[in-house]
Amino acid sequence: MSEATAQPGAAASAALTILIVDDHSIFRSGLRADLDAGLQVLGEAASVDEAITLVVALQPRVVLLDVHLPGGLGGGGAEVIRVAAPRAPHTLFLALSVSDAADDVVSVIRAGARGYITKSASGAEVSDAARRVDDGDAVFSPKLAGFVLDAFGAVAGETADTIDELDRLSARETEVMRLIARGYSYKEVAGSLFISIKTVETHVSAVLRKLQLSNRHELTAWALARKLL
CATH class of the missing domain: 3.40.50.2300 (Response regulator)
Structure with a gap:
């Protein structure tokens, strides 16, 4: 190096x-x-x-x-x-x-x-x-x-639904969603985005509610299926 x-x-x-x-x-x-x-x-x-x-x-x-x-x-x-x-x-x-x-x-x-x-x-x-x-x-x-x-x-038609789903999320919620879906802990997400762990928890709850998902494992599967990771 x-x-x-x-x-x-x-x-x-x-x-x-x-x-x-x-x-x-x-x-x-x-x-x-x-x-x-x-x-x-x-x-x-x-x-x-x-x-x-x-x-x-x-x-x-x-x-x-x-x-x-x-x-x-x-x-x-x-x-x-x-x-x-x-x-x-x-x-x-x-x-x-x-x-x-x-x-x-x-x-x-x-x-x-x-x-x-x-x-x-x-x-x-x-x-x-x-x-x-x-x-x-x-x-x-x-x-x-x-x-x-x-x-x-070429994939615009296939991703139309995904775009609609992502439009439900704020910019910060989208950032948190990607990191959580990649397997980062709440503490790691908080450190990366310079926010509190409590704020991360709030964003994750909002993301799951808006996307109609139950937990972070479903969130990861959702993101992988849409090639967002």
Whole structure:
């Protein structure tokens, strides 16, 4: 694991803080050198496990994340997002990969990535994409934009009921629902979202009532069936 070059993102300067995650050191070095000076690279990671550790420790604003990574349970970049995101609630993930395969794009976006660009992008383009993600945009390489729309549009009819169900939940209830469905304890959810355990309990009760479910086990099954995890 590379040594961190700055304090966690919350304590860093006003510069946009970045973590680079890729298993090829030459690519990491080249990307780091090509990024705009206004982006502050906090560190680098080369595997799933290293990435999770550094995301949680450094709390970068944006993670430039390769899709295929060694380590962990074999889930690559998507696994990094699923495990690290609950413990780094202000961190955003931007996939950066040589792959434009459908399975790769869909899996990492479903995991929570805010965009997906290919490694053919220049340093300036990657820097701009990181800033746009920080501003709240969803960013895709031009060649992927149409594919992403087609991929998610193709299941629109199947997910209409799910969208209606999710519309019943507030934004905070949706966050709590996803974490509880993934198996996190009330204490872990409270710590991740900076709320009290009592507040978590209140949100879970509301989620179960609105979705007409009886317990967290039914909630997990409900979320899995709708591919929300």
